[in-house]
Structures are given as structure tokens and as C-alpha cells.
Amino acid sequence: MSGAQNPSKRVEVRAPMSGVFYRRPGPDQETYVEVGDPVRKKQVLALLETMKVFQSVKSPVAGKIMEIAAQNEAALKDNDLMFVIEKA
Amino acid sequence: MFRKILIANRGEIALRIIRSCREMGVLTVAVCSEADQDSLHLSLAHERVGIGPPPSQKSYLNLENILKAAKETGADAIHPGYGYLAERADFAARCEAEGLAFIGPTPGNLKLAGDKLAAKTTAVSAGVPVIPSSPGPVATVQDAVAMCGEMGYPVMIKSAAGGGGRGIRMCEDEATLLEEFPIARMESGASFGRDALYIEKFIPQPRHIEFQVLSDTQGHVTHLGERECTIQRRFQKLIEESPSPLVTPQLRREMGDAAVAVAEAAHYVNAGTVEFLVDPDGHYYFMEINARIQVEHPVTELTTGIDLVKEQIRLASGEPLGYGFDDLHLRGWAMECRINAEDPDRNFAPCPGTVARYRPPGGFGVRLDTHLYQGYELPIFYDSLLAKLVAYDLTREGAVEIMKRALREFIIEPIKTTIPLYLRVMEDPRFLQGDFHTGFIQDFVPEEADADEA
Structure with missing residues (x-):
């Protein structure tokens, strides 16, 4: 499902706490990333809003987005899967 | 005295208001979003009405749903608590237009308090000292630099529509001002829907x-x-x-x-x-x-x-x-x-x-x-x-x-x-x-x- 060919290169990005998941910085702005996009380490992938505080979700590695597991504006629980990345 | 008050809020302040109403013999209507179905304020009120999905924009800030809830329950007044719709002049005016008492200041009061520069002008007219600041909105970074050169650093950039500490940036010197002013203008536009900024002298250790x-x-x-x-x-x-x-x-x-x-x-x-x-x-x-x-x-x-x-x-x-x-x-x-x-x-x-x-x-x-x-x-x-x-x-x-x-x-x-x-x-x-x-x-x-x- 994730599409990652090499399991050893599969990196999961999970929610550090519960919160609302946003794929774009504002309602009428572009998404941060799409499936297939190359990403740098520390590149912002999404925002997570918890109790009115926003934190940016950053890529832990350089690589390629294989899967976006969370829906935009979904309420995520702590440790829910957000992204699958194939490490470069 | 009112017969029934709708409390347009959640959490501790909703409880707080319901308690006073009960002591006054006034009936209460609690409202809740879908995320607050198990919230304590609902169990203390006489009635409850759902007002929409979890995000505040769709429930506690949803003026139409709240007015509809007040109409349907026959409330004659709305207490807004703090936050949410409490300082929205348009909401207070709508309540008035719908024949509901808004328990708070007048729409005109809210408009004045919401415009930080106009409020300062009012204080000056009352002979009350105010923090030295730009006389009006500062439009460009060049104007800001000129203004602060006269006033002296450090300064604070503030949003005229801000409040509650939001949208404030401190600048120690001209270099920081040049950097921060454009960011403050963007932020202010994003948070408050308008970008009038003003500059105030920073009071150290107040x-x-x-x-x-x-x-x-x-x-x-x-x-x-x-x-x-x-x-x-x-x-x-x-x-x-x-x-x-x-x-x-x-x-x-x-x-x-x-x-x-x-x-x-x-x-x-x-x-x-x-x-x-x-x-x-x-x-x-x-x-x-x-x-x-x-x-x-x-x-x-x-x-x-x-x-x-x-x-x-x-x-x-x-x-x-x-x-x-x-x-x-x-x-x-x-x-x-x-x-x-x-x-x-x-x-x-x-x-x-x-x-x-x-x-x-x-x-x-x-x-x-x-x-x-x-x-x-x-x-x-x-x-x-x-x-x-x-x-x-x-x-x-x-x-x-x-x-x-x-x-x-x-x-x-x-x-x-x-x-x-x-x-x-x-x-x-x-x-x-x-x-x-x-x-x-x-x-x-x-x-x-x-x-x-x-």
C-alpha cells in the first residue's frame, strides 16, 4: 500500500500528539507536498493544530513522499500515521 | 429581568454564567459543538442545543447557528462569555436586530474597543496618559523607520485590530524593524483580516x-x-x-x-x-x-x-x-x-x-x-x-x-x-x-x- 519498494528505506511520519492535520498553510493556498514529491530533511510537510497551537510537521529525512495517510483537516490521535517517505 | 439566557460559550466560563443565572432564577440554554457532547456545562443548564461541528468557526463562532438556537428555545438574551463572539460588534448588532439582548457592551463600544488606535484617541480625549505611539496607522516600512528614529528604540509593532497580546512584535533597533515590519503586516492581515499597523514605544520592565x-x-x-x-x-x-x-x-x-x-x-x-x-x-x-x-x-x-x-x-x-x-x-x-x-x-x-x-x-x-x-x-x-x-x-x-x-x-x-x-x-x-x-x-x-x- 505504501508503495515503498525497499522496506529498509521506508520512513513513517507519525503525529507527535493528537491534533487537527492541515495539508496547506491556509484554506486557499497550495498543499505543502503531494505523493511523489521529493523532500529535503526538515522540509515542512503539514501543520498540526492542538488546542489552538500550531506546529509544523517536518520531514525527518531526505527522500520522496510515497503516501499521505492522513486526510486534510482530520482530527488525528497521538501516533497516527501521517506520511510514508522513501529515504533517499 | 430576563426569563431565559442562552450562553454562547463552553468550558469553565459557561458553567460560571449558568451558576449565576440559576441563582437569579433565570432559565439557561447551553450550546455545544459535536466535540463537546460530554461537557459539564450541558448538564447544569436547563436546555442544550447543538450548534455544529467541532471546529470553532463552524460552531462557537457560527453566529447564525447561535441566533437560531436562541430563537428556537425562546431565549430573550445571550451571554457571550469571553473569547469567541464576545467582542464582535456585528454579533451584538445582530442580537439587537433580532430582538435579543446582548449581555455586554453596545456594538459601538465593541467597535471602539476593537480599534486600538481609536481607543487610545478616546483615552487622550479623557486626559489619560497613553504610551507614545504613531499618531495613526503606519503604512510603509520607510514611514516606520522615520517614526522610530524620532521616538527612539526599542519599539513594538502592533496591529490596530489585535488584542489579547496577539500580533505584537518587539524591535530593539532599526535592523530588526526592517526585518519584522513586513512580517507583522502579513500576520496582521492573516489573523485579523486587516493590516493596519501602528508603532508604540516599548516600556521596559513594565x-x-x-x-x-x-x-x-x-x-x-x-x-x-x-x-x-x-x-x-x-x-x-x-x-x-x-x-x-x-x-x-x-x-x-x-x-x-x-x-x-x-x-x-x-x-x-x-x-x-x-x-x-x-x-x-x-x-x-x-x-x-x-x-x-x-x-x-x-x-x-x-x-x-x-x-x-x-x-x-x-x-x-x-x-x-x-x-x-x-x-x-x-x-x-x-x-x-x-x-x-x-x-x-x-x-x-x-x-x-x-x-x-x-x-x-x-x-x-x-x-x-x-x-x-x-x-x-x-x-x-x-x-x-x-x-x-x-x-x-x-x-x-x-x-x-x-x-x-x-x-x-x-x-x-x-x-x-x-x-x-x-x-x-x-x-x-x-x-x-x-x-x-x-x-x-x-x-x-x-x-x-x-x-x-x-
Whole structure:
């Protein structure tokens, strides 16, 4: 499902706490990333809003987005899967 | 007097308002989003109405759904609490148009208080000192540089539509101003839907002292003494007390008169707060009008013996104020700690979860305003205020001892809260002497990277 060919290169990005998941910085702005996009380490992938505080979700590695597991504006629980990345 | 009041809010303040209504024999309608179905305020109200999905924009800020709920339940008044729709002039005007009483200031009052520059102009017209600032909105970074060259650094960039500490940027020098001004303009546009910025001289090491005012519709105004709100983090208040350790009877008289003069000049109605900064030399400056019941109102209630929510309801129904400051008997010392679901050891990161073990404090001199109970799941959609713990005694020393004892009794597991931070503050010699300024809390929580950098 994730599409990652090499399991050893599969990196999961999970929610550090519960919160609302946003794929774009504002309602009428572009998404941060799409499936297939190359990403740098520390590149912002999404925002997570918890109790009115926003934190940016950053890529832990350089690589390629294989899967976006969370829906935009979904309420995520702590440790829910957000992204699958194939490490470069 | 009203027959039925709809409370357009959630959390502790909804409970607080319902309680006063019940004592007055007024029926109550609670509203809730889909995320708040198990919220405590619903079980204390006479009726409940769902007003939409979890995000605030779709429920607690959904003016149409709230007005519809009021109509359907036959409410004759709406109490907005604080936050959400409390300071929205358009909402107050709509209530009026629909034949509902808005328990709060007039739409005109809200418009004035919401425009920080217009509010300052009103204070100047009342002869009240204000912080030196740009005479109007500053449009370009070139204008900002010229202005600050004259005024002298450091300065603060503020949003005319801002408030509650949001959208404020401090600039030590011209280089920082050049960098920050364009960012402030973007942020202000994003948060408040308009980008009028103004520049104010930065007052170093100030104290934040505010005066509660009440006004009736016939033009009688009084203040109810001050609240010391200097203990803050990033302009968000954490600990408030009344009286202030700084304020002498003479200063209380002067600042109280100034607060009343501002309220009169603004033709203010109902409950409000006039906020001041006091510099280290004891000069006070008007800052802004908060046109709502405030989070920290209980400390004034304990020292005056006056239920401010009942007064709001009474005044909104057209009754006269009936007393002035000299008729009050101020007594004792009250101190409030805001218990937030935030981890002070991790840069105040929010901490949602389920309250598995709950033990509220009690006993002599303790007031607890909270919507918590054992098994309550904190929604992720709303702010992190869990409880307001208020200690009251005849002296400040006594109130501090009660606060320490109550903080130690309070268990909200496994949620990380600000309780451990307050226990440290209560032992601090400078705090105990009443010697502090708005940067005080920084010494307890060394600033880490922004939460955004996590």
C-alpha cells in the first residue's frame, strides 16, 4: 500500500500528539507536498493544530513522499500515521 | 429581568454564567459543538442545543447557528462569555436586530474597543496618559523607520485590530524593524483580516495593571479596584491578583479615576476592563479596553463581594448601577492561577488527553472554576485553559499559603499542566515581595526554540 519498494528505506511520519492535520498553510493556498514529491530533511510537510497551537510537521529525512495517510483537516490521535517517505 | 439566557460559550466560563443565572432564577440554554457532547456545562443548564461541528468557526463562532438556537428555545438574551463572539460588534448588532439582548457592551463600544488606535484617541480625549505611539496607522516600512528614529528604540509593532497580546512584535533597533515590519503586516492581515499597523514605544520592565469597570445604561460608571496581571508569558496572563502589591491608595484613586474617565468618554455600558502599563518609575499609561467579562474576574469578585456576571445581567436588563467605588468594602487578598494543559518543561506545548485521575482542591479560601471531571477527554479543538484556581485570605501572605496548599492538592493525571510552575513561583522571593515585571516568568522557563520549530 505504501508503495515503498525497499522496506529498509521506508520512513513513517507519525503525529507527535493528537491534533487537527492541515495539508496547506491556509484554506486557499497550495498543499505543502503531494505523493511523489521529493523532500529535503526538515522540509515542512503539514501543520498540526492542538488546542489552538500550531506546529509544523517536518520531514525527518531526505527522500520522496510515497503516501499521505492522513486526510486534510482530520482530527488525528497521538501516533497516527501521517506520511510514508522513501529515504533517499 | 430576563426569563431565559442562552450562553454562547463552553468550558469553565459557561458553567460560571449558568451558576449565576440559576441563582437569579433565570432559565439557561447551553450550546455545544459535536466535540463537546460530554461537557459539564450541558448538564447544569436547563436546555442544550447543538450548534455544529467541532471546529470553532463552524460552531462557537457560527453566529447564525447561535441566533437560531436562541430563537428556537425562546431565549430573550445571550451571554457571550469571553473569547469567541464576545467582542464582535456585528454579533451584538445582530442580537439587537433580532430582538435579543446582548449581555455586554453596545456594538459601538465593541467597535471602539476593537480599534486600538481609536481607543487610545478616546483615552487622550479623557486626559489619560497613553504610551507614545504613531499618531495613526503606519503604512510603509520607510514611514516606520522615520517614526522610530524620532521616538527612539526599542519599539513594538502592533496591529490596530489585535488584542489579547496577539500580533505584537518587539524591535530593539532599526535592523530588526526592517526585518519584522513586513512580517507583522502579513500576520496582521492573516489573523485579523486587516493590516493596519501602528508603532508604540516599548516600556521596559513594565507591570500590567487593569481596572474593572461597570456602567449602566443611564451613564453611571464605577470601577471596582485593580487587578495585577503582570505574571505573563508572551502576553498571555498566568497569575492575577487583587489588590496589586504595587498600588497605593493614592495610585488606586488616580488610576481608578482614569479608568472611569476612559469609560465615560467611550460612553461605555456594562462590564469592561481598562488596562494600563506602569513603568518602573510609577508612571501609568492607558493600553486598551477589554470589552468583556475577563478570565481573571474572580479575584475582583472575592475582594469586593460582588458577582460580576450577575451585575452584567442586571445592567443589561436596564437596571441602574446603584453604587460607586466609595460604597464598596474592599477586603482581603485574592490570587488566581490559570491551570493550563501545557507542559512548562517543553516550551508550554499543549497536552491533550483524558483525565484519568482527578482530585480537585478545596477547603478554606479556595475557589475553583473548572469544567473538568474524572474521565473527561480534553477536546483538541479548543484552548488549553482547564481551571482557574483562586485563593483568598485577609493578607497576601495568607493567600499565597492557601494557593500553595491547594496547588499541591490538585491532581489532573496524566495531563501535563502549569501547576508545577506555579509552585515554584509561589516560593520565589521576588514574587513574595511583589517585586516583578512582565518578563518575570522567563527566568523560570528558559525560552527554547519556537513551538513551530519542533
